[in-house]
Amino acid sequence: MYEVFIDRIKTNEDKERLLEEIEVLLTGIYEDKGYALDSLLQTGVRSWVSSYIREEFSKSGVNRESFLRGLEKELRGLKDVYLTIAFEPTQDQIDTMASFLKQEIGSSIILNLSYDPQIIGGVQIIYEGLFRDFSFNRIFEKEFEEDREEILKKLAQNE
Structure with missing residues (x-):
């Protein structure tokens, strides 16, 4: 109905x-x-x-x-799916995201979009209290942490 x-x-x-x-x-x-x-x-x-x-x-x-x-x-009663993305999407992009999520999760969801250029790309998702960070910013930070000491040594050698 x-x-x-x-x-x-x-x-x-x-x-x-x-x-x-x-x-x-x-x-x-x-x-x-x-x-x-x-x-x-x-x-x-x-x-x-x-x-x-x-x-x-x-x-x-x-x-x-x-x-x-x-x-x-x-x-x-619709469940919020919070998405943080690095850009403001077009209506077609919103329709595509909503269609995909409704197919994967179920039709009783609603997108709650926010924009944060600091994440560079990718998406941060919160659904039913679970947070997942698939942003490029997180990937870059993770890579930097793994190689931090090596990068700092090279910087110190160049001084």
Whole structure:
């Protein structure tokens, strides 16, 4: 029932925006004998959100408030995958990352992206409390630590 929404959003920002739209719709359910909701579906939310919600509301026996509350609960239940990358990705890159992670982990995840040019390249991942550092910065630091004494000796000889 909510898969269309879950599949459509990729990042935490997408999720927060959809939650804001749901909140707007929930306020309109009881205003103006429900007519405010229809107006909000036309002007208060993005067209794709309106289209999917109207489709669900058109099904017989659908309680509007229950549907919106259920969608809200489903969105809040998504697990964050925190990714720190060295660049700001394009929408295509975000879609590719989200698609890969949803295929590998499951569809109930959401990307929480941050950007840190200090990692040079690669990615740092936090998922379910586990941290993994696949950044170039870590690789370079590890190599330097292994060869530190040798590098320092060579530097001392050149002085």
